[in-house]
Amino acid sequence: MQTNEVSDGPTVIRPLLPTDSIADLTDLLHRAYRRLADMGLRYMATHQSEEVTRERIAQGTCLVALQDGRICGTILFRNPQQTSGCRWYDRQEVASLAQFAVDPDLQAQGLGLRLLRQVEVMALRAGAGEIALDTAEPATHLVAWYTRLGYRFVEHARWSHTNYRSVILSKALSDAAA
Template identity: 65%
Template sequence: MKSTGDDPPPLAAIAIRPWLDTDSAAELTELLHRAYAHLAAMGLRFWATHQSAEVTEKRIASGECFVAVADGVICGTILFRDASRTNGSPWYDRSDVASFGQFAVEPELQSQGLGRRLIADVEDRAAASGARELALDTAEPAVHLVEWYTRLGYRFIERTQWQHTNYRSVVLSKTLVGRQGD
């Protein structure tokens, strides 16, 4: 959904659906690069700032990928991992914690509610999977992201250092009590 001068589609015109085999990993990778460009400009080396289409495909295979689509173009994404696929830190290693990552929204659509829709869908999916908690990690220096997730009900759990990043991460989590899967 590269800028064409046209107005972005209204939120109601954007559908969220599972990743299809016919979807383009290259297109999704380009979206990730655009969505994470401001974080790269901050000097933060998220995977999504530089990953190849092959890495995108491997990450998709590690969970359940959902995409937001407007007029046949992917404009958002989120990757859900159930508790059996969530690991790597003491909190992530718990049997009742699911997670999400590879989360992105087209820059021109950010701050319009699409990210919240994607997260709400994954929260419902996590609850339906039997998870009691849904977690994520993000760069500790990306204070704006930590604050945004906190406003969505996520709380600080722990800090961790991933080998593939140049920053310390914070793991945030939200209790799913009272959601669909309860």
């Protein structure tokens, strides 16, 4: 096993490889975000093309979770130099995560938490003091989950590609290390 892989039984978390299927990754994003689309929320991941998936993964470090060789989860980590777009993201000590998805059949089983913890460690190693994310304000189930994990509200943002107001949530990495 490579040192940058994390394995827990049948699931392996590792960086996206050039040989991984962008079509499969994009399909996972669409399936994982379907519940949000059904709520009327136009997250980029609800409808993005394979080209947009490629563009987004080029903005940071894309991790994938695999079971039986199939991509079943993903998260995009952006170090502080790659994080920007709103007042909080523009702070030099803030890293961020995005494009976070778990196969709907595997949700609420701990895989998402494993992916999230992995990027928290990456942020700490990158010298960040905070790790932040944004999600739709109406996605109260997601806001509540992140809050339970120690993320706190810091500001609102509006992105041109969405149809909702976002909440920016952040976690001090000293909290993440504990």
